[in-house]
Amino acid sequence: MPAPRVLGGRYEVGSLLGRGGMAEVHVARDTRLGRMVAVKLLRSDLARDPSFQARFRREAQAAAGLNHPSIVAVYDTGADTTVEPGGGRVELPWIVMEYVEGRTLRDMLRTDHPLAIEECLSITEGILNGLEYSHRMGIVHRDIKPANVMITPAGEIKVMDFGIARAVSDSSATLTQTSAVMGTAQYLSPEQARGEQVDSRSDLYSTGCLLYEILTGRPPFTGDAPVAVAYQHVSEQPRPPSALAPQIPPAVDHVVLMALSKDREHRYQSAADFADDLRRAVEGRPLRGASFATQTFAAAPPTAATTVTPPVAVPVSPPTGALPRVSDGDPPYEEEPTRRRWPWVLLIVALVLGIGGVGTALLNNNDDGSGGGEQTSSAPATVEVPDLANSSQADAEQQLTALGLTSTVTQQADDTVADGNVISTNPEPGAQVTVGSKVTVLVSSGSNSAVVPDVSGKTQEEARAALTAVGLSVGDVTTGDSPTVDKGEVISTDPAAQASVPKGSAVALTIASGKVTVPDVTGKPLADAVKQLRDLGLSTNSTETTVPTDADPGTVVTQDVSPDSSVDVRTLVNLTVAPDRTATESPTSSPTDSPTASASPSSSPTSSGSQTGAVGTPTGDGNGQ
Template sequence: MPAPRVLGGRYEVGSLLGRGGMAEVHVARDTRLGRMVAVKLLRSDLARDPSFQARFRREAQAAAGLNHPSIVAVYDTGADTTVEPGGGRVELPWIVMEYVEGRTLRDMLRTDHPLAIEECLSITEGILNGLEYSHRMGIVHRDIKPANVMITPAGEIKVMDFGIARAVSDSSATLTQTSAVMGTAQYLSPEQARGEQVDSRSDLYSTGCLLYEILTGRPPFTGDAPVAVAYQHVSEQPRPPSALAPQIPPAVDHVVLMALSKDREHRYQSAADFADDLRRAVEGRPLRGASFATQTFAAAPPTAATTVTPPVAVPVPVSPPTGALPRVSDGDPPYEEDPARRRWPWVLLIVALVLGIGGVGYALLNNDGGSSSGEQTSSAPATVAMPDVVGSAQADAESQLTRLGLTTTVTQQADDTVAEGNVISTDPEAGAQLTVGTSVTLVVSTGSNAAVVPDVSGKTQEEARAALTAVGLSVGDVSTGDSPTVDKGEVISTDPAAQASVPKGSAVALTIASGKVTVPDVTGKPLADAVKQLRDLGLSTNSTETTVTTDADPGTVVTQDVSPDSSVDVRTLVNLTVAPERTATESPTSTPTGSPTSSASPSSSPTSSGSQTGAVGTPTEDGNGQ
């Protein structure tokens, strides 16, 4: 059997896991760390193309800086030189990634659909958690689709394949010199389809398309060619998901349609906002952001006092950008429809265009005729007074404005004085005279922007992360430190400290216990002091008297068996050797202590027995008080 292929001197390449339009993914073994990894190899037939080389390197650079539980980690990258059949040599780059056991969301949809609504929303929230992190790190994925989402047997969500990801500061650049648009047709944002600048909100649109598909079993737009699907993303409105799956509640409809707004200013502005409304939809709480998108699908009723004739809707086709038509990756197979049904949208579109243009011409002719004859052909538009809805709940304010024939646009703003969900201000302000149909902007409070750092000391890192997320904070830098009182792997402290007030969205640094302490130097200290110092550090002690002659003071530590400044586990035993208590000794010329003159002779020399025993303090002297 041939020897396995080894990359970088350490990765033994194994069986094929999958193949895409640009690369192959193999299981591999990291011989240095003894773990299984996944290795992505650029296809050899594309290795000579500089644009594919650049895209492959960009994936490694984009994903290597991301470290999040919902993103497949990148461990290493490199390139091997291979020899082609003709003898030519080519650099074949590779990326080493986290090996994730599980299956893609695409595979799950093929076998498990329909999914429960709660499961659909949970999967989408996991994707949004990963995107919130990557967007905060300045990376836009640009190719969110079911085939790029892994689900582990434990239900964990992993976003992968940052192959066309770009930094936000560079997101306006195209990926090829022909200004081609990369991505998968069913999940392209309108701005991607038009070849415009892309930002994080494009990922949210793609996530909305993905959520639409896992709820209903089909993407919001389908067609027989990628360009036709891209055209629909630009110019057509999707049907509400509940039109295909009646069990979907209105709140979920609103969230999906908000995410699929053509104008990115009217979409969710962050993945966190999108995920928050998903949770609110599941829990039956009022939505924060999903109000604008519903206006496209529900017209405001006329007031009782006035009758408003709605204008004739004239569909205006949006042309693709000049130059080359968008090139769309077919990483996911196009959704198949019946051929006869494919033709009907185009037929209807042409009919609508003809009728619309005819209606506009007819209206212009009537207006000209009326003007020339001096007759008034239309009445002044109806107006209403803008009510004062400041301080009202968002739903109440929208209902009141709708009854007056006005439409609403909602923006959100933190406010420490206005309760969450209530209106802070309106544009126009109360009292203004407005034409029926005017859009009113409601500025709605998201509540206080301040959050109090919870006390997470003694909790595991995951428990701390959950506690911080619950109050609107995130985990920042994680470092380790020594602590004799906190178990290994638990939080010692946070920065900012517990109970500190910080803006929501702030990152809190964690210091995690290493389970170790540094041993101090206790030699020369009294035994009691040395034992206390070591035990305060969580260390155990044992002491014995030395049998070696020493000049050290009695009862002081002579040696310790663990070197000072050593880093050891908490509760490690440190053995101490202590200088013994001194005993009275006799000199060769001393007089026995029992001699009558040992202590009373006035002419005793300095070396007499009495002087010597007095120096060492014998019990006899202590007892006699001499």
């Protein structure tokens, strides 16, 4: 049997877990830590590009800094040198990740759809929790899709492939390549489709596409070719989800349409805002966002299926029940017959972009006063942005509205500003802005730090619950010896209890093994030996040796458990001790008729010069120590 392939001198590569357009994923064993991991190996044809390798390593290192329960952790990265059939050598990058048992959301949709609305929203909220953390750490995923979301048997949500998607986005891959990028066209944001720079709001658009699919059974846009789908993301409006699944309530329609706004300024500005409206939709409370969704879809002719009612006006009842299965062929929503129209789509895209450029130039000319149009003689009214620091969000929005300004709220963790209060504004206080301008209000979402709780003496499950309750997660789990902590309970944490760490940090646990190492106590006074063993949680018993010894009286001669042995706590160690009285010899009485000699029961007539030795009898300490 061939020896297993070993990466980095420690990862034994096992069976194949899955293949993608870019990589293979294998289960592996970390021989150093004794745990199972997943190893992703990049395809050899992509690995030949040195610039891609550099981006791959850089992004993998960035992803390795993400520690959150909703993100598949990246443990390590490296490269393995392989020899090609022609004799050439190539560096094949690999990434070691957390091994997660479960199945992807893509597999779940194939077998379990339809899902209950509450389950759809719960899955999406789990994804948004991971994105909120990654965005706060400066990492944009760029490839949110059902295949990159794992669901564990316990129902935990894990977002995968951080970093790799970033590296692919930075590479020369395009929509025309037959690679993994093509498969993600259904979840591309409009700015990604236009080739513009993306930010965290692009992930929120992709999450909106994912939510649309798990609610209705299909993505918001489909087409014959990736470029056709990309064109729809840029220029077409999706139908409300309730048009495909009538049981979806208006509030959920609003949340989805808000996330799918073409203009990123009109989407949710953070994953936390998106998740908050999801919870409000489930609980039947008025939504805080989704104000732009109504405006965005107002251009479409109102119908019974597409009319959107502002969610703040009428709170909705919490959604219940499972969604009906919707297929592409179910009337009255039958898709158009498949035909090859993507070459025309390319032409249309080029025309739209060209016309848009001309229109923009004309507008700029008119704005500069060179278009011959009528000029106004008065400047627009301006107001001063007020100082809203430490005001509540509601007060800040009221003040801005009173001044004729609109507000966009974003959230950020802050250790100095109370939860729900304003940190800062953009533009800054004192700036002169035109009436009707938008002011971005940065609101504190609370402290970003957490205090590590004292979980010593708790079981691993109890410790995990206590850490999760304060926004922390469990990191590496190791075992250690302790005479005072029962087997399976926590001895210590790293960082230590009461330490202040960023929320989302992983805390390593040391769990009691229930064993201790027996020391060598031979040659020590009995009292010292007994104390040393009992301090380790061991029991002792001692007896005096019957074998002649030169050891000092009262010292340990032997122990029945070998030194350096690992034994269970409370194991009995038997000690033998040199007697307090050494053996002595005394001459017998002379063979005379003296009364003393004849009266001694131990004396007997012997031949002249014979002796009887008297030896002390050893006894145990009788205390059963």
